[in-house]
Amino acid sequence: MIGRGDSSAFSFGKAALAAMTIESTASSPTFAQEALLIQESAQLGEATLIPAKLDIVDVGAxxxxxxxxxxxxxxxxxxxxxxxxxxxxDADLAKELLIKELAEFDQYIAALRNGDPSLGIIGAEERSKTLKHIDEVEAVWKPFKAAAEAIIAGQDIEKNVALISSTNMTLLERTAILVTDMNAEYANPAELTQANAMVIEIASRQTMLIQRISKDLCGIETGNPTLGTKEDLKKTVELFEVSLTALLNGMPEAGVMVPPTPEILASLQAVSAEWTPIRERLLSVEAMEVIPDEERVKLFEDLDHVGQTMQAVVDKYRTFAKQHL
Known part of the structure; x- marks a missing residue:
């Protein structure tokens, strides 16, 4: 289990976290920064700067x-x-999850474009740069989704697996660019500080890395190197480890704050407690020619559970950010 103050994971460390973290600025013409009114002071006979009180509208940053x-x-x-x-x-479970995930992607990308009060996203996106990035995500998403739907229907399996294998990282890259743009646009003192935006982005990325690990395992299991190899698995495990250590201990030079509440710290420690034995099992996969059926199913289930535990951390960071503007 990774503890606070444990620096062992930093041997791979800071460079890896920096490589997966794109710097963003906190400026945006979409939101008003704190304005200053110049008021003449008769008593002092000079101009005095007084903060203007602005009405801040929560649009779901x-x-x-x-x-x-x-x-x-x-x-x-x-x-x-x-x-x-x-x-x-595990075809029945995979199919059930796949149907759900396709619907979720459609819902979330539409919400980012048009707004969705049920998700806490108020109002349509207006910034042309962000809309361009949404367009770029959708350009990859549409054929990707069609391939997944064809696999669900049992049509042209080999062809559609090949399409998903060859484009999933492009889709990941396009969504990562969108996240960075959202960070730059919406991380501002009026609604979300840059420090909170950074940890939300990294914590959310941890849930993605869990799914990438699962994908790497399937690539290994099915002999599909485009989808994942043992080397890919090792790198993904290392990235998850470095980022978890940064969240637990903080990494000021990379803009990562220490856990801001005892509850968030406890939740991160729970992730670490689940993750540590899984990590050892994942690293042992490198020496296996074939992953035993029982171990594969158990890894699938355990990864899903630690992903849920990590999502609970993201939710706690979101709540903290909303309460501490």
């Missing part, structure tokens, strides 16, 4: 960044479950 991050998660989750379904591995 925290939710926009969170749901954009969930698109990244879904890009890997859908690829993993399409692989499992096509290979007949």
């Amino acid at each position: 925290v939710e926009r960044i969170d749901y954009a991050s969930r698109l990244s998660l879904l890009s890997q989750q859908i690829a993993a479950n399409a692989c499992y379904l096509a290979a007949g591995i």
Whole structure:
């Protein structure tokens, strides 16, 4: 289990976290920053700067960044479950999850474009740069979704698995660019601080990495190196480890704050407690020619559970961010 103050994971460390974290600015013409009124002071006979009191409208900054991050998660989750379904591995569960995930991706991308009060996203996106990034995600998403739906229907399995295998990382990259753009647009003192935006992005990315691990395992199991290899698995495990350590301990030089509440710290420690034995099992996969059926099913279930535990951390960060503007 990774503890606070444990720096062992930083041997791979800071460079890896930096590589997966794109810096963003906190400026945006969409939101008013704190204005200053110049008021003449008769007593002092000079101009005095007084903060103007502005009405701040909550348009769901925290939710926009969170749901954009969930698109990244879904890009890997859908690829993993399409692989499992096509290979007949836990096929009933994979099919059920795949149908749900396709609907979620459609809902979230539409919400980021048009708004969705049920998700806490108020009002349509107006910024042309962000709309362009949404367009770029959808351009990859539409054929990707069609391939997944064909696999569900049992049509042209080999062709559609190949399409998903070759485009899932492009979809992940496009969604990551959208997340970074959302961070730059909506992380501002009026609605969301940059420090909170950073940890929400990294914590959300952890849920994506869990799904990428599952996808890597399916690529290994089915002999599909485009989907995942043992080297891919090792790198993904290392990235998850480094980021979890950063969230637990903080990494000020990368803009990652320490856990801001005892509840968030306890939740991260719960993730670490679940993750540590899973990590050892994942690393042992490198030495296996074939993953035993029982171990594969158990890994699938345990990864799903730690992903849920990590999502609970994201939710706690979201709540904290909304309460501490």
